[in-house]
Amino acid sequence: MQIPRQFALFAFAALCAARADDAPSVPHRIEENIPYRLLEGADEATKERCALDVHYPEGGKDLPVIIWFHGGGLTEGKRFLPEELKNQGVVVVAPGYRLSPGVKSPTYVEDAATAVAWVFANIAKYGGSPDKIYLSGASAGGYLAAMVGLDKKYLAAHGIDADKLAGLVPLTGQMVTHFTVRQERGGSNLQPVVDEMAPLYHVRKDAPPVLVITGDRELELLGRYEENAYFVRMMKVVGHPDITLYELQGHNHGETTPTGNRLLLRHVKTKSGILPQEKSPS
Numbered sequence: 001m002q003i004p005r006q007f008a009l010f011a012f013a014a015l016c017a018a019r020a021d022d023a024p025s026v027p028h029r030i031e032e033n034i035p036y037r038l039l040e041g042a043d044e045a046t047k048e049r050c051a052l053d054v055h056y057p058e059g060g061k062d063l064p065v066i067i068w069f070h071g072g073g074l075t076e077g078k079r080f081l082p083e084e085l086k087n088q089g090v091v092v093v094a095p096g097y098r099l100s101p102g103v104k105s106p107t108y109v110e111d112a113a114t115a116v117a118w119v120f121a122n123i124a125k126y127g128g129s130p131d132k133i134y135l136s137g138a139s140a141g142g143y144l145a146a147m148v149g150l151d152k153k154y155l156a157a158h159g160i161d162a163d164k165l166a167g168l169v170p171l172t173g174q175m176v177t178h179f180t181v182r183q184e185r186g187g188s189n190l191q192p193v194v195d196e197m198a199p200l201y202h203v204r205k206d207a208p209p210v211l212v213i214t215g216d217r218e219l220e221l222l223g224r225y226e227e228n229a230y231f232v233r234m235m236k237v238v239g240h241p242d243i244t245l246y247e248l249q250g251h252n253h254g255e256t257t258p259t260g261n262r263l264l265l266r267h268v269k270t271k272s273g274i275l276p277q278e279k280s281p282s
Helices: 005-018 044-049 107-126 140-150 179-184 224-239 255-273
Strands: 028-035 049-059 063-069 090-097 128-138 167-171 208-216 243-248
Touching: 005 167, 044 049, 049 107, 063 107, 063 140, 063 208, 063 255, 090 107, 107 128, 107 140, 128 140, 140 167, 167 255, 208 255, 224 243, 243 255
Parallel strands: 063 090, 063 128, 128 167, 167 208, 208 243
Antiparallel strands: 028 049, 049 090
């Protein structure tokens, strides 16, 4: 019996997640609390939130870089380095960003873009390559990764073409306008909106390669799988040549992150030539 294509995709994702990468023996270091904005005259929230941590292998050169934004609905959470990405021979950057209601849209997206610009300018000092920068994050972090990578104006404000990014890997991120943005405007979680604050609004065929990961459609937050699936479909409709969707069966919204990070790591290593190219079953 032929396995349905979509089921095979789920099985392939589970297979990739189950295969643990051998952690390299090279020692890794962490540098913490590095400001990515000028802080002279800044308020305490900016000083606390607009900083990042870098985890990197000693003596590395031209390594892939994963910028990983934390979740929390744009209203809570703090930066951290995911355990699944540590000690894996890649550079991992975990930025913070200011939160609502202390700031309003699009400040948190601008913070995320400023952190990415800092990475482009400084990551070579940590052994990372500015030509191998991947944006990722979970939930609200996935939303930020998608917004910065798709709406080119945010990085253009720093003199950077978003197409220089090596890839986007949002984990269970919103592809419609984020519910916190809608709430700031007096809207509802149950009223979908697609405008300039939605990654879906910025679909384009010349965007960097994209891997989209969600939880099980029956266990996810309100329509989260479906909005990601529609985003992927529309990217294909406009002619984007390299976009893939993984739905992790049996995973709810919060459970997606550890498995998703393993898939993220394998994707980055494969795209960077560290691991051989794998093909999904047909």
